[in-house]
Amino acid sequence: MTGRHRRRPPTADSDRPSRRRLGRGLRRVGLALLLTSALLALARPALAHGGALRGASRDSLAVPTWLFLSTGGGVVGASFLLASFVTDRGFVRAVHDWGGLLPDPGRAVRLVARLLSVVVLAVTVAVGFVGPDTAYRNLAVLVVWVLWWGGYVASTYLVANTWPTLNPWRTLAEPLPSLDRDYPDGWGAWPSVAALLLLIWVEVTAPVADAPSLLAAVIVGYTVATLAGTTVFGVDTWFERVDPIARVFRYYGRVAPFRRTDDGVEFRLPGMALSETRLVTDRSEVAFVVALLWVTTYDGFVGTPLWAGADGNPGIAGVLVGAGVPAVLLYLLVFLVGYAGFLVAYFGAAELARRFGDTYLTRDYLARRFAPSLLAIAAGYQLAHNLATVLTLSPTVLSVAAAPLSPPQNPPLLAGLPAWFGGLELTAVLVGHLVAVWVAHATAFDVFPSRMQAVRSQYGVTLVMVLYTMTSLWIVSQPYAEPPFLGGLYGV
Template structure:
């Protein structure tokens, strides 16, 4: 074969071609974001009307069927995939995910203060949970766990960075205990964490730990006991890095945050950029855990809908015990989520026409689901957190004063609350749902272009995961837009 002489090449042609592709990719990326957000505006407007149960059109409003609202949201995610497919310049994609810099280390003193604060909050929460008032919104333990920790702190992990390795009070106390340093069976992998996460959320749904402070405190003590036992047997590092479901959830969520801990200190980057890293998820057990993180946030919202209330009432009508019905649907739903995701991985291998195994493709695309889980968590909990933050501050200040003075814990009878959120807030919740899915689409796009040398391969490999994301989008938007209902029999 005769190759073309080097002297026949046009000087600067490759450079101009690269610059042209970069410009085209940048333009396509901007268009993708603009069109997706425009589609969101339409979806948000529809959802606001739906959430407010507007059936008869008021002046200046349009009654839109629920199915059209859901298709609009799912179509926005599908459109973002189609437009992101025009972003084909690998250097541009890589430059987005490699952008960032370093931050100064927080130092040992700040880490010591963080550990002290974490343990202090844990001890106060447990103590007040057992001896404080029985009233839900007057007991600091309820407010700390559900408003401060579950609503606010969890959001900070994926919005700012994972500070849990420092604040984790269970690990701080467990490190003070002796350890047998037994070898952890490698065949177990992250499966105990999967079981632990599913168990925690199921207890949160079916047990009255959101209403009864003593029950909540007992669950925290039980969780502490399991953590101490596991740390004594296997060592605290092994237990909290591998088995502990909360630590593992925060570790994964932290990869979506703009601030990350590295061997060289702290690093800042674009939000979601860390989810495209290779080696973040390894093995079927970790794939199952990521799917579980997404599933439990969805199930937690689903049990608060009228559809679920009617369904579980029907199950009980057929003679099934209520708790068994909750558990059965819970486990079947998780297996269904897991099965659908593995189906998307098989589609990625088929349409990507690659020698990569289905398991490896499932591992690489799985982190994109964390962006969806983060967006839904924020949408589902932000309203509660904002409404009850004044209550947390009011009750917290009064309780700490009583503890410091040795007086009986007696918070205000009617603590401060935020009466109502503005009418546009429901649209903001839907924005967070859609934003999480758009980030997930981009992460999957970046992973595909990192894996496949051919552009068509990269695009075709995303068919399955995009279809799953569209499905998840429609389910999440439906749950967020539904009027809240009390789960029956609990």
């Protein structure tokens, strides 16, 4: 190679342009954060009066609902406009690539953690069958709904996805023989989509949170199905392609700041790994991401006064069941039609991205690329949906765990969360949407060669995010109402 073609090493002088671009980018981001903070400040009177989630009452909003919801939607819309000023691709890449490596905790720690997870699973099943019948006095119910689904799930997107190590079903399956049958490529992630929808349907409509023995039976059934699946297709294939819980945590783990790699524990800014190209690879995986967004929304919606009724108002469910629609059919139709509506809305946004972006890229390709941004929204709403429950019942868990077979008759509760706590829940929703807007922005600049193409391609996705922001804020701000007719679905 001649000297004419040899690349000169970078110097302080040659690095100044990139530093200037970084400085300009930081100033733009600072302006975006400043203006976004101002918009959040405008919303604060409403946020301060939002209450706790499921099972607790909320105070009414101190401002008109339309103003509260439009302010939340305006925050997301304004964040898109402000992010549009950040057009330096080098700066966008620098933000997403910033991070470092931490030392691996070691095999011994992982081995102990895996053994403990199997013990916890065994104790949960045993206490579910032989422990007290009262839900809040049974450790199995508290472990599943408070420690695991409320607390541990949050750790997968706030800290790191530790489920590959802690997954007790994987630990049980690995020593078993396997037929190692080929997994049909045409199936994609559709089995995990169906399994996720089934699990959430059971969680919402069956009394698994009130009947410890039923919960234990569901866990046993899930264990049998998982071990059978790993025996047929192999452990890696099953937990990579089929198991819905492993997929949920794998996706949530891309929102988290820490991730274990072959070189150690990688640290990045939260949500920045969502822009990677191979996270969502086909339509079935897009459907799973949308399902993850929908199931939490459905769980919240059926607990609102609009659906369940309150103060003499029968609600939508009461009106339709009173008109002769069977309750089981009504809940199922709303569940499936709502999910279909979410899918149509998202693929419609992808089609708008194709048209406004004026590109030869297909709708399905754009849907795959932008889908990971929705995971930040799902994480924010999941946190808002469960945070109050975890805090309120944390003393209950400690009290019952001290004597799981003979717990106190009235376990303690953390009563009276402060008035500002509702602001944390609603802020979690907004922050999740703001991260999603930035990830979509970074994805667009990675996909489209033209800056204006990248900006215009986000119109449809941003519109969907604004609408979903307003919907999720409305659900979180509503007082809880017990979903009606659920006992009759199962004859109890």
